[in-house]
Amino acid sequence: MGVVLVDAGGTNIGSVRYALRRLGADAALTSDAETIRTADKVILPGVGAAGPGMARLRELGLVELMRSLTQPVLGVCLGMQLLCERSEEGDTACLGVVPATVSRFVEQPDLRVPHMGWNRVRRQREHPLLDGLGDDDWAYFVHSYAVPMGDYALASTDYGDEFACVISQGNFHGMQFHPERSAKVGARLLKNFLEL
């Protein structure tokens, strides 16, 4: 079966689903382990906090399943952070498929938290997920926690420090911004994921 959206309680599920539909993909919304396991592509959306997000995956019995997936997986926003080992947010143990610890932006006079708005996406590595991404492309971010730079970083964004805004580790991928709300750039990157 095609693309599934994991229903882990995030409020952006509707918008991600509409964005996929605009690309011609009808994604099923599911929390059923077998449906997720047999899907061609799995998207883990998420808005909210890491603790409740992981608690919800545990309640649904999806933690081990998510870790064991071998098809392309995309975490969006909080969903990307949940792919990491830990999050400082509520000191939460996450799925641990990407070797990173998610940390909070440190507030500075010119650095408001949450990081909310459009910021530039800068390519760090070549990857099919970034096909068509230009040198001056912007995406929409809303978050207070971020994934630090590392070998898994495909693209970065500057906000105080540079952080990883697109990541890839094996079959697990993540986008910190909201592709479903990032106009043409977001649609292109989502399409790239569907074509991986």
Next chain:
Amino acid sequence: MLSRRIIPCLDVRDGQVVKGVRFRDHVVMGEIVDLALRYRDEGADELVFYDITASPEGRSVDRGWVERVARVIDIPFCVAGGIRSVDEARAVLHAGADKISVNSPALERPELIGELAAAFGVQCVVVGVDSLRDADGEWRVRQYTGDPTRTQALPRRTLDWVVEAQQRGAGEIVLNCMGSDGVRQGYDLEQLSVVRALCNVPLIASGGAGAPEHFRDAFTQSDVDGALAASVFHSGAIAIPALKQSLTAWGVTVRP
């Protein structure tokens, strides 16, 4: 670097976009989805929809149009209007809105801000503040501004409310400076600058945009994160692509 946001505001009444002057005498500007798509195409960074009669009429936002917008729009949008509970907010967010904005109901019951932040995260929670300078020189908040016959002046000082709203979990503040709204003489830079100094979350200027320079001044003098406007966009007096070109030329970072 984070760009400054240009945000058309669409006041919604009975399913259509309307605009009044100084919050009164509303005229119909167009259909919601048509205007939303037009602004998306012109390069708006975000859209705000205010169901202006929801709060005075004691009802929540009509979810039907929220869903219609969410299906076609691929930029973020915020919905405001009579959201009084976590359940009502959830319905609007699940219909596809990215953020919800609370104003009069938060003044009725300030605990609402914290409840929303706990349920959805601060990044979803915008607090709208309608502010007007009183005869004694203090800025104070107004409630139920969508209906002039019900608008109330409150004893609450705007600056106190901005601080309290953040403490309770506001992830963004929209400051509607009512004294300058609809008259196109520029944003209230004095008030915005004072509020900016107390605001650690994103601050959005609202009320008074009439020329591209007004946007520049709000960004460069009052350091706001976004500038919201309605009538100058609806009427075509300012086109967003030209506005962004001007801002770029003036050294303001905007999304091309």
